[in-house]
Amino acid sequence: MARRRKLGNAGIYCILILMSIVWLFPFVGLVLQSFRGESGGMVQYLVPKEFSWKNYQFLFGGESNFPRWYLNTLIIAIFVAVLQTVIIICVSYALSRMRFKGRRMLMNIWLVLGMFPGFLTMICLYFLLKQMGLTMSGAVPGLILISVASSGMGYYVCKGYFDTIPKSLDEAAIIDGATRAQILVQMIIPLSKPIIIYTALVAFMAPWCDYIFASYVAFGYEKGYNVAVAMTRWVWTNDYQGYFTRFCAGGILVAIPVTILFMCLQKYYVEGVTGGAVKG
Amino acid sequence: MDETYRGGGALSRFFRWLGKDLKEIGLSFAEGDWKTKLSFLIMGFGQLCRGQIVRGLSMLALEGGILFYFFDFGWGYLKDIVTLGTVETYKEGRRTVYGDNSFLILLYGLLTIVIVAALIFLWRVNVKQNREAEKRLKLGKRLPTNREDLASLFDKNFDKTLLALPVTGIFIFTVLPIIFMICIAFTNYDVTHQPPAKLFSWVGLSNFKELFGIGGEGFGNTFFYVLGWTLVWAFFATFLTYFLGMAVAIMINKKGIKLKKLWRTILVMTIAVPQFVSLLYVGKMFAADGLVNGLLLKWGWIQTAIPFWQNATYARILIILINLWIGIPYTMLIVTGLLMNIPAELYESARIDGANVFQTFRKITLPYMLFVTGPFLLTQFIGNLNNFNVIFLLNQGNPKSLSLAKNAGSTDLLVTWLYKMTINDSNYKIAAVIGIMVFLVTAVISLIVYNTMPSVKDEEGFQ
Numbered sequence: 001m002a003r004r005r006k007l008g009n010a011g012i013y014c015i016l017i018l019m020s021i022v023w024l025f026p027f028v029g030l031v032l033q034s035f036r037g038e039s040g041g042m043v044q045y046l047v048p049k050e051f052s053w054k055n056y057q058f059l060f061g062g063e064s065n066f067p068r069w070y071l072n073t074l075i076i077a078i079f080v081a082v083l084q085t086v087i088i089i090c091v092s093y094a095l096s097r098m099r100f101k102g103r104r105m106l107m108n109i110w111l112v113l114g115m116f117p118g119f120l121t122m123i124c125l126y127f128l129l130k131q132m133g134l135t136m137s138g139a140v141p142g143l144i145l146i147s148v149a150s151s152g153m154g155y156y157v158c159k160g161y162f163d164t165i166p167k168s169l170d171e172a173a174i175i176d177g178a179t180r181a182q183i184l185v186q187m188i189i190p191l192s193k194p195i196i197i198y199t200a201l202v203a204f205m206a207p208w209c210d211y212i213f214a215s216y217v218a219f220g221y222e223k224g225y226n227v228a229v230a231m232t233r234w235v236w237t238n239d240y241q242g243y244f245t246r247f248c249a250g251g252i253l254v255a256i257p258v259t260i261l262f263m264c265l266q267k268y269y270v271e272g273v274t275g276g277a278v279k280g
Numbered sequence: 281m282d283e284t285y286r287g288g289g290a291l292s293r294f295f296r297w298l299g300k301d302l303k304e305i306g307l308s309f310a311e312g313d314w315k316t317k318l319s320f321l322i323m324g325f326g327q328l329c330r331g332q333i334v335r336g337l338s339m340l341a342l343e344g345g346i347l348f349y350f351f352d353f354g355w356g357y358l359k360d361i362v363t364l365g366t367v368e369t370y371k372e373g374r375r376t377v378y379g380d381n382s383f384l385i386l387l388y389g390l391l392t393i394v395i396v397a398a399l400i401f402l403w404r405v406n407v408k409q410n411r412e413a414e415k416r417l418k419l420g421k422r423l424p425t426n427r428e429d430l431a432s433l434f435d436k437n438f439d440k441t442l443l444a445l446p447v448t449g450i451f452i453f454t455v456l457p458i459i460f461m462i463c464i465a466f467t468n469y470d471v472t473h474q475p476p477a478k479l480f481s482w483v484g485l486s487n488f489k490e491l492f493g494i495g496g497e498g499f500g501n502t503f504f505y506v507l508g509w510t511l512v513w514a515f516f517a518t519f520l521t522y523f524l525g526m527a528v529a530i531m532i533n534k535k536g537i538k539l540k541k542l543w544r545t546i547l548v549m550t551i552a553v554p555q556f557v558s559l560l561y562v563g564k565m566f567a568a569d570g571l572v573n574g575l576l577l578k579w580g581w582i583q584t585a586i587p588f589w590q591n592a593t594y595a596r597i598l599i600i601l602i603n604l605w606i607g608i609p610y611t612m613l614i615v616t617g618l619l620m621n622i623p624a625e626l627y628e629s630a631r632i633d634g635a636n637v638f639q640t641f642r643k644i645t646l647p648y649m650l651f652v653t654g655p656f657l658l659t660q661f662i663g664n665l666n667n668f669n670v671i672f673l674l675n676q677g678n679p680k681s682l683s684l685a686k687n688a689g690s691t692d693l694l695v696t697w698l699y700k701m702t703i704n705d706s707n708y709k710i711a712a713v714i715g716i717m718v719f720l721v722t723a724v725i726s727l728i729v730y731n732t733m734p735s736v737k738d739e740e741g742f743q
Contacts, residue, residue: 005536012531019528020546023605027549029571030561042564044574087449090442098439106447113454115722117666117695120715121457122702127383128453149453152446179431180438208554212668212699228556232673235560244564251557262552263545273610274617277656 030255034248041241055249065223065230066250072140073207073226073254079144081204084151088199089192091152093184096162097170110153119212126216139217139224146213147206157276161195162188198272201265208258227254305404308411316410323403326410330417334426339406346399354392361389364467365479383475386467390459394451465712471705487709491717499685503714506684507721509596510693513671514664516600517607522657524604525611526649530641532612533619544616547609555606559673562602563589589675592690599691603670614656615649622648654733661729662722666695686710694718 029046036043037050059066095103125146129135134142165188173183189196211228218224225233231250234243262269309320319326324339360366365380413423424432433441465487473480494500532543550558565571566588573585588594622644630640650657671677677692677700684690687704688697694714701711 009534009536012534012537015531016537016543020543023546023549023609026558026562026565027553029565030557033561042567042570044569044571044577046571046575087446091446094439094442100439106443110450112723113450113458115662115719115726116458117698117715117718119668119695119699119702120461120712120718121454122699123708124387124457124460125453127387128457146453149449152443152450153454179435181434181441184438205554209556209669211556211673216703228554232556232560235564248561251554251561255553255557258554259549259552263548266545266548269551270613270617274614277614278618278652 030248030251033245034252036245036248039242039245041244055245056253058246059250059253064246065225066227068223069225069227069230070253072224073228076140076143076147076210076226077204077207080147080207081200083144083148084154084203085196085200087148087151088155088158089184089189089196091155092158092162093188095155096159097167097183097188098180114153122213122216125213129217135217136219136221137224139214139221142217143207143210143214143226146217147203147210151203157272158192158195158199160275160278161192165191194268194271195275197265197268201262201269202272205258205262208254301404304411305407308407312410312414316407316414319406319410323406326413327406330413330423332413332423332426332429334429335409339402339409342402343399346395346402349395350392350399354388354395357385357388358392360385364481368479369477378476380479381475382467382469382473382480386463387456387460390463391456394456461712461715464708465716467709469708470710471707474706483709487713491710491713501683502685502688503717506688506692506694506697507717509691510665510721513596513600513691513693514661514667517603517664517667517670518657518661520600521604521607521611522653522660525608526615526645528608529612529615529619530645533616544612547612550606550609551613555669556673559602559606559670562605563674566598590679592679592681595675595679595691599671599674602674603667606670614653618649618652619645621652654729658726658729658733662726665693665722665725666718667693668695668699671696672699694721 032046032048033043034055035051035053036048037052037054038048058064094100095107126135129138129142129146132138132142132145134145169187170183173187178186207226209228210226211232214226215229215232218226218229222230227250231247231254234247234250237243309317315326315329322340323343324336326336327333327339328336360380364382365385367379369379370377416423466482466484467480468483468486469480472478490499491503492500528547531537532540537543567573568585568587568590572588573582576582577585586594588598626644627640630644635643671691671693675691677689677696679691680687680689686697686707687700692700695718698711698714698718701707701714
């Protein structure tokens with residue numbers, strides 16, 4: 001019996017090691033390519049013939065707007081993380097703790113709205129932003145506005161968490177003379193730290209990948225790009241050969257802080273996705 | 281959800297409610313004093329007279345604001361919504377004289393309709409407030425003071441304070457655009473009808489006919505081809521990742537496996553690294569002159585490069601496989617958290633009864649997981665139907681094929697096709713129709729799954 005188990009475990013170790021190689025292979029490749037000295041696009045060998053810093057030097061050498069793009073994305077991510085979290089907390093509290101007329105209807109309408117594909121409304125949103133002067137040079141506030149405006153519909157995970165906090169706590173606080181607002185700020189928020197961190201983390205990570213709408217809104221004004229737009233263009237342009245290693249270097253610089261942040265807050269992320277998966 | 285399902289009675293219930301409500305309004309007018317009566321015209325008048333300054337002023341301000349908007353701005357657009365504009369833009373010598381702008385007419389016309397509806401709703405609230413105030417005074421009770429009204433916004437009416445901003449935001453940036461685009465599906469708004477230079481107008485159902493029509497003008501073949509692949513993709517992307525992710529989680533969780541944390545951390549890397557970095561790189565890795573082909577050639581496993589992205593079948597399989605790379609860690613995280621909830625005694629007694637690993641999985645783990653993660657599977661499936669990033673960042677829906685209409689590629693999902701139609705072809709009318717189709721597919725699948733899901737039908741199954 002013990003031998004069989006040992007054999008089984010050995011098999012599992014083999015699978016896990018193999019999987020780890022597959023999972024890490026692209027990242028190793030990405031790092032190595034970012035230090036590649038020779039020019040050209042994707043090459044057919046993994047380890048560069050010549051290591052150099054020149055791709056990173058290019059990014060910060062003033063030839064490209066990379067620092068500006070990076071800053072744009074960072075600003076968007078911070079604002080979206082803060083504002084979106086505040087809005088989701090507000091909506092979740094109202095829907096979870098309070099009973100008012102039309103509550104069920106509101107939730108059903110939002111559910112149905114969520115079934116429309118996001119890109120459907122792209123031109124209309126672009127136009128609305130244009131009317132407000134928030135395209136091209138105003139792309140950064142425009143993108144923040146769009147991400148935050150509709151974020152109330154993403155309340156599911158947070159509300160699910162609020163639902164698990166016993167209602168008797170609220171009732172006790174009300175008897176003690178607390179108002180609803182005080183209950184939210186002084187009781188629910190401190191009790192919901194994990195889910196708030198999860199919400200903020202997810203909101204913070206999304207803008208780093210936002211390519212579709214961002215490219216549309218900032219189109220024609222290079223300084224308004226975020227990293228995803230700018231660097232995707234590098235890979236897709238005709239001059240991709242010249243920019244591929246630079247893309248890798250930029251990708252590394254984007255990935256490192258986001259990955260570190262994610263790894264530090266992984267515990268909360270797991271709690272959030274698990275709770276969200278179960279409650280829907 | 282259950283309230284919406286009583287179906288047939290809903291309409292009659294609505295009319296009964298409407299009748300009752302109209303009667304109530306009539307009674308408010310007939311039985312009300314002159315303050316109430318005047319409030320029917322000047323909203324907030326009664327409240328002001330009775331000392332409820334905050335309520336009265338806000339009602340009055342809202343009425344004034346909406347009426348000003350309507351006459352100063354909204355009506356000018358609303359009156360043309362039937363035709364979407366008749367005056368063409370033309371050139372007078374070198375000067376361009378702008379005519380009607382169909383886009384603006386439709387957008388602001390819709391906005392005006394909704395704002396008028398809001399006014400009617402507010403008016404109803406206003407009438408109700410007057411009636412209630414009157415009733416209270418008659419009974420000798422006192423009315424809530426202004427201070428109490430304001431304080432209630434942070435206590436009894438806190439929900440209104442909390443929801444005001446999110447609901448407005450969702451209305452302007454989601455509801456209005458969706459209604460607008462649904463309307464676009466019934467117009468001829470495309471590259472040859474672009475405001476402000478050109479007008480577009482209502483065309484009824486002809487866009488739907490074009491999309492579904494097989495042969496001739498229509499491109500129904502392409503549509504059903506893309507729809508078919510979208511469903512196949514969503515199915516494999518959801519269930520393959522689900523079962524494999526579960527297998528990985530169970531392997532890592534197994535007793536005697538060391539370094540559990542390390543394995544998980546390695547896998548989770550794909551969630552942490554922004555997709556545009558990882559997917560773009562992986563996409564290039566599989567290019568004809570890419571790293572994978574290079575290594576395979578070097579090791580002598582193949583003689584010529586495999587055209588991963590040029591061959592439709594290869595591209596499809598590859599996309600599903602690469603999606604495993606993204607999706608397995610996600611399922612693994614969720615399943616790991618849930619595995620701990622299964623009572624250990626179940627496994628213990630199964631082991632004593634002589635069940636092997638696969639039997640315990642099939643009889644205990646799998647039913648429990650399916651039960652608990654039902655909603656997750658549904659959202660994953662819907663998410664995959666609309667999984668733009670994986671498809672677009674890897675190969676933009678290519679390879680293109682001559683047998684497909686409107687620039688569709690063999691790996692295009694409905695959403696990526698919609699995106700191309702909007703960005704590359706400015707074919708907004710068909711894009712809108714496809715958007716509606718995506719909605720219908722999503723809604724139908726959700727309804728079916730929701731009604732057959734064990735965790736909905738039998739809520740206490742595992743408690």
